Amino acid sequence: MEYYNQTSTDFILLGLFPPSRTGLFLFILIGLIFLMALISNQSIILFILLDARLHTPMYFLLSQLSLIDINYISTIVPKMASGFLFGNKSISFIGCGVQSFFFLMLGGAEALLLTSMAYDRYVAICFPLHYPVHMSKRVCVLMITGSWIMGSINACAHTVYTLHMPYCRSRAVNHFFCDVPAMLSLACMDTWAYEGTVFLSTIIFLVFPFIVIACSYGRILLAVYRMHSAEGRKKAYSTCGTHLTVVTFYYAPFAYTYLRSRSLQSPTEDKALAVFYTILTSMLNPIIYSLRNREVMGALRRVIHRICSVKM
Numbered sequence: 001m002e003y004y005n006q007t008s009t010d011f012i013l014l015g016l017f018p019p020s021r022t023g024l025f026l027f028i029l030i031g032l033i034f035l036m037a038l039i040s041n042q043s044i045i046l047f048i049l050l051d052a053r054l055h056t057p058m059y060f061l062l063s064q065l066s067l068i069d070i071n072y073i074s075t076i077v078p079k080m081a082s083g084f085l086f087g088n089k090s091i092s093f094i095g096c097g098v099q100s101f102f103f104l105m106l107g108g109a110e111a112l113l114l115t116s117m118a119y120d121r122y123v124a125i126c127f128p129l130h131y132p133v134h135m136s137k138r139v140c141v142l143m144i145t146g147s148w149i150m151g152s153i154n155a156c157a158h159t160v161y162t163l164h165m166p167y168c169r170s171r172a173v174n175h176f177f178c179d180v181p182a183m184l185s186l187a188c189m190d191t192w193a194y195e196g197t198v199f200l201s202t203i204i205f206l207v208f209p210f211i212v213i214a215c216s217y218g219r220i221l222l223a224v225y226r227m228h229s230a231e232g233r234k235k236a237y238s239t240c241g242t243h244l245t246v247v248t249f250y251y252a253p254f255a256y257t258y259l260r261s262r263s264l265q266s267p268t269e270d271k272a273l274a275v276f277y278t279i280l281t282s283m284l285n286p287i288i289y290s291l292r293n294r295e296v297m298g299a300l301r302r303v304i305h306r307i308c309s310v311k312m
Contacts, residue, residue: 016176041066051299108151174267
């Protein structure tokens with residue numbers, strides 16, 4: 001069995017799109033989604049920064065989600081686009097490690113931040129009188145800091161271990177980015193013990209937060225049902241249902257990919273699922289959490305009015 005020098009041998013990312021008209025169409029579609037995600041998330045951050053009415057814990061968390069989504073999708077798409085357009089499919093050993101680290105860090109931070117956002121809405125609706133205490137600025141900052149730190153620690157541990165594994169035969173990663181399950185299939189060692197740590201991390205960062213979010217929205221719907229009119233309940237059901245749909249798009253394929261054993265993995269299926277939690281949710285999050293929000297749209301109108309007034 002031949003071992004390659006890990007410090008000098010590049011990985012090859014086989015990519016997402018086939019070299020055909022269908023692949024070109026899908027590439028253009030992903031490119032448009034990428035631009036929409038960047039513009040919408042940057043706009044959300046700008047609106048929240050400029051409008052004092054949005055300087056609340058809810059929108060502070062939302063701005064952090066947009067910041068994560070900008071970096072998250074930027075970690076994946078540019079390299080994928082370069083490989084498709086210019087045929088530059090190789091990525092250095094260090095580059096693969098950096099991409100894997102940022103992907104895992106941002107993915108873990110987003111999973112925890114979405115949980116904090118669900119908790120924020122739960123407290124605001126179910127315990128409005130206690131909201132200033134339970135969601136003070138200090139608590140909000142601790143939630144955000146904790147999300148980034150825990151995501152970083154998890155990413156660092158997995159990246160270091162993955163890059164220290166011996167690789168043999170092909171260095172071709174059958175994926176469009178350096179994803180841990182895809183890289184494990186190239187290892188020249190028994191990875192069952194490490195797969196156990198991946199399973200544990202997935203439970204902590206994906207499965208448990210998703211359960212917390214689902215329970216939070218369930219309690220919210222119960223509280224709304226008891227307190228509000230039929231019209232208010234209908235609006236709450238629609239909002240919670242939409243939020244849960246987007247959350248499911250993120251957590252479910254992510255968890256499904258990382259919970260399966262290596263013997264059950266399908267590269268084609270893994271790549272299709274990865275599109276949901278790496279690309280689509282980065283575009284959907286600002287639409288669902290912000291652009292359907294009256295206060296954010298009000299901030300948009302005020303910013304536009306301010307800009308037009310300055311020009312006149």
